[in-house]
Amino acid sequence: MNRSHYNGTLRLSNQGEAVELIGWVSKKRNFGAMNFIDLRDRTGIVQLVFDESFNAQLKDVRQEYLLHVKGLVEERKDKNPQLPTGEIEIVVKEFEIVNSSKVTPIIIADETDALEDTRMKYRYLDLRRPVMQKNLIMRSKIVQSLREFLDHHDFTEIETPVLGRSTPEGARDFLVPSRVHPGTFYALPQSPQLYKQLLMISGFERYYQFARCFRDEDLRADRQTDFTQLDIETSFLDENQILSMMEDMLKKLMKDVKGIDIPTPFLRMTWNEAMDKYGSDKPDNRFGMELQDFTNLFEHSEFVPFKNTIENKGVIKGIVVEDFAPSNKEIKNLTSDARKYGANGLVVFKYKDGALSGSAVKSLSQEELDALVAASNVQDGGAILMISDAWLKACNALGSLRNDIASLKGLKNKDEFSFLWVVDFPMFEWSETENRWVSQHHPFTMPKREDIPLLDTNPGEVKTNAYDCVLNGYELGGGSLRIYEQDLQDKIFEVLGFTPEQTQEKFGFFIDAFQYGTPPHGGLAFGLDRIAMILAGTDSIRDVIAFPKNASARDPMSEAPNTVDDVQLDELELAICIDDKQRDMLTAIQAGNVPVQLSNGETIQVSLDEIRQWKESQN
RNA sequence: GGUCCAAUGGCGCAAUUGGUUAGCGUACCUCCCUGUCACGGAGGGGGUUGCGGGUUCGAGUCCCGUUUGGACCGCCA
Numbered sequence: 301m302n303r304s305h306y307n308g309t310l311r312l313s314n315q316g317e318a319v320e321l322i323g324w325v326s327k328k329r330n331f332g333a334m335n336f337i338d339l340r341d342r343t344g345i346v347q348l349v350f351d352e353s354f355n356a357q358l359k360d361v362r363q364e365y366l367l368h369v370k371g372l373v374e375e376r377k378d379k380n381p382q383l384p385t386g387e388i389e390i391v392v393k394e395f396e397i398v399n400s401s402k403v404t405p406i407i408i409a410d411e412t413d414a415l416e417d418t419r420m421k422y423r424y425l426d427l428r429r430p431v432m433q434k435n436l437i438m439r440s441k442i443v444q445s446l447r448e449f450l451d452h453h454d455f456t457e458i459e460t461p462v463l464g465r466s467t468p469e470g471a472r473d474f475l476v477p478s479r480v481h482p483g484t485f486y487a488l489p490q491s492p493q494l495y496k497q498l499l500m501i502s503g504f505e506r507y508y509q510f511a512r513c514f515r516d517e518d519l520r521a522d523r524q525t526d527f528t529q530l531d532i533e534t535s536f537l538d539e540n541q542i543l544s545m546m547e548d549m550l551k552k553l554m555k556d557v558k559g560i561d562i563p564t565p566f567l568r569m570t571w572n573e574a575m576d577k578y579g580s581d582k583p584d585n586r587f588g589m590e591l592q593d594f595t596n597l598f599e600h601s602e603f604v605p606f607k608n609t610i611e612n613k614g615v616i617k618g619i620v621v622e623d624f625a626p627s628n629k630e631i632k633n634l635t636s637d638a639r640k641y642g643a644n645g646l647v648v649f650k651y652k653d654g655a656l657s658g659s660a661v662k663s664l665s666q667e668e669l670d671a672l673v674a675a676s677n678v679q680d681g682g683a684i685l686m687i688s689d690a691w692l693k694a695c696n697a698l699g700s701l702r703n704d705i706a707s708l709k710g711l712k713n714k715d716e717f718s719f720l721w722v723v724d725f726p727m728f729e730w731s732e733t734e735n736r737w738v739s740q741h742h743p744f745t746m747p748k749r750e751d752i753p754l755l756d757t758n759p760g761e762v763k764t765n766a767y768d769c770v771l772n773g774y775e776l777g778g779g780s781l782r783i784y785e786q787d788l789q790d791k792i793f794e795v796l797g798f799t800p801e802q803t804q805e806k807f808g809f810f811i812d813a814f815q816y817g818t819p820p821h822g823g824l825a826f827g828l829d830r831i832a833m834i835l836a837g838t839d840s841i842r843d844v845i846a847f848p849k850n851a852s853a854r855d856p857m858s859e860a861p862n863t864v865d866d867v868q869l870d871e872l873e874l875a876i877c878i879d880d881k882q883r884d885m886l887t888a889i890q891a892g893n894v895p896v897q898l899s900n901g902e903t904i905q906v907s908l909d910e911i912r913q914w915k916e917s918q919n
Numbered sequence: 920g921g922u923c924c925a926a927u928g929g930c931g932c933a934a935u936u937g938g939u940u941a942g943c944g945u946a947c948c949u950c951c952c953u954g955u956c957a958c959g960g961a962g963g964g965g966g967u968u969g970c971g972g973g974u975u976c977g978a979g980u981c982c983c984g985u986u987u988g989g990a991c992c993g994c995c996a
Contacts, residue, residue: 471996
């Protein structure tokens with residue numbers, strides 16, 4: 301099929317040209333003797349005009365029919381400034397229907413009214429919408445720009461396996477049963493972390509990969525089970541060199557894709573600062589409302605929540621919201637949000653005509669109230685939201701409220717791009733559930749040289765050469781320098797509470813590799829989907845992924861995940877245990893040689909014959 | 920694992936809070952119209968309200984269960 305031009309590219313300069321076009325009928329407008337059709341391809345829309353000789357043929361043409369058209373480009377009588385092609389139209393000489401279309405279940409236009417679930421079900425039609433095409437084309441440009449930069453900086457693109465070994469720590473693995481070795485499993489990579497470090501040991505020096513990664517955790521609007529990371533690792537560069545190279549890469553990206561010059565170097569703030577000032581390790585600094593510390597104002601307060609907090613060495617922090625007078629109901633909602641975010645409660649003051657009001661006013665002295673007004677610098681018509689709790693809890697909860705209120709008040713400007721680095725992350729965090737220190741990043745993260753003595757005395761205070769790249773309150777990516785000395789690595793495992801045997805069991809091949817001249821190295825990974833999401837100006841990661849999963853990890857179109865044939869299960873020597881009743885039956889069969897994972901996580905041994913018998917007994 | 924919200928023609932919503940034949944927009948079909956571009960005008964077809972049970976003279980509306988979807992917390996970098 302011949303085509304001379306793409307529809308969206310035609311301009312007044314093409315006037316008089318004979319063109320041959322292909323496209324879908326986006327809209328048909330009929331005027332008795334006269335007909336217009338908006339013909340759409342991936343580049344845009346152009347208007348076709350037909351005289352009355354086509355009336356009979358056009359009767360058969362409906363929305364989303366695919367047409368092949370020959371005609372002449374002419375200047376329009378009435379131009380449409382809304383369309384890039386609005387100055388011209390195609391006077392059709394002849395056309396054919398290439399293919400017909402059923403009536404589509406959703407309207408194929410940017411302003412479709414279909415809900416996301418319906419769009420997912422007919423994703424192939426949803427992706428015909430110009431805005432979706434624009435998003436995916438932009439995503440492709442992003443990849444192109446990043447690849448260009450890395451290729452020009454002597455990086456080698458290397459693929460690592462999708463079927464790998466399950467590693468403990470971090471997110472839950474997706475498991476793939478091995479047919480060749482029944483009872484064993486591959487794991488899909490959460491990231492190519494170990495492989496990329498091994499590639500440094502191999503001497504590649506600079507590696508990158510657009511890597512599909514998998515995490516079997518619950519989804520969110522900005523989180524998918526399988527997603528794409530730009531994975532990067534380098535040897536011999538220090539933290540500063542890595543960050544500034546990445547800044548150059550992102551600067552080029554913003555220029556290539558958005559045509560925007562962003563200033564470098566990016567703002568750098570320590571994790572402590574970010575938590576203290578923004579209550580988040582991925583601060584959005586496009587707006588103010590920074591967290592303030594009011595602890596010293598209330599050291600002798602009689603107000604019970606404050607008094608308790610002071611006694612427990614906690615902090616009293618707050619944010620000031622301008623032009624904010626929440627109703628009692630809104631205050632109630634804010635308070636329950638604060639509880640949701642882990643705080644004990646929320647104290648709200650409204651400031652109007654030189655006086656604070658709010659339920660806590662009567663419990664505080666006039667001196668304390670005056671001091672609060674002065675210290676917070678609250679303006680008339682504003683409000684102060686305060687939380688008293690342990691430092692991290694108070695910061696986290698206030699940071700989340702700060703975010704919510706900014707969204708509510710429309711303070712997040714989608715056209716502003718604020719990049720920054722959060723650095724010096726803590727090495728460990730205390731796990732209440734496991735009652736031990738766990739890695740905040742991963743156990744190969746390099747602790748700050750000066751903090752190494754603290755590993756013995758106060759692990760919670762050890763900071764690392766780990767860094768996160770943050771854009772508009774989203775974590776774009778993160779990474780670290782890695783440990784390359786055996787002694788230090790052993791020490792970290794010791795703090796994490798692993799015995800040498802456990803370490804060998806969990807990370808054996810990886811630890812062994814480190815004994816062969818490992819170079820100092822470090823790297824990071826960027827979430828490609830999130831980058832695309834923010835640059836496309838959407839709130840949902842699903843708008844920049846061609847075929848995403850919904851919030852419950854399903855694909856409404858293909859209906860994955862699905863059940864499989866018994867034959868397939870038999871080949872894998874797997875059986876499915878649905879509920880307690882069936883589990884009891886299996887247990888009753890007793891003994892055997894096939895491990896069966898029960899729905900409660902417990903594993904029992906059963907023979908295949910026994911399972912077959914049990915299945916028959918079920919029928 | 921938890922909390923909250925929703926489910927009504929193809930699609931998106933409404934139904935005066937338990938009361939006549941479930942309504943609107945859009946899409947669809949037919950006809951009219953030579954400059955529209957969210958074209959306009961006239962007419963038409965299409966739903967028994969996710970599923971199961973209950974309360975009631977009467978249920979889209981109330982209750983219980985269930986399924987599906989969404990937001991968030993936990994989880995996840």
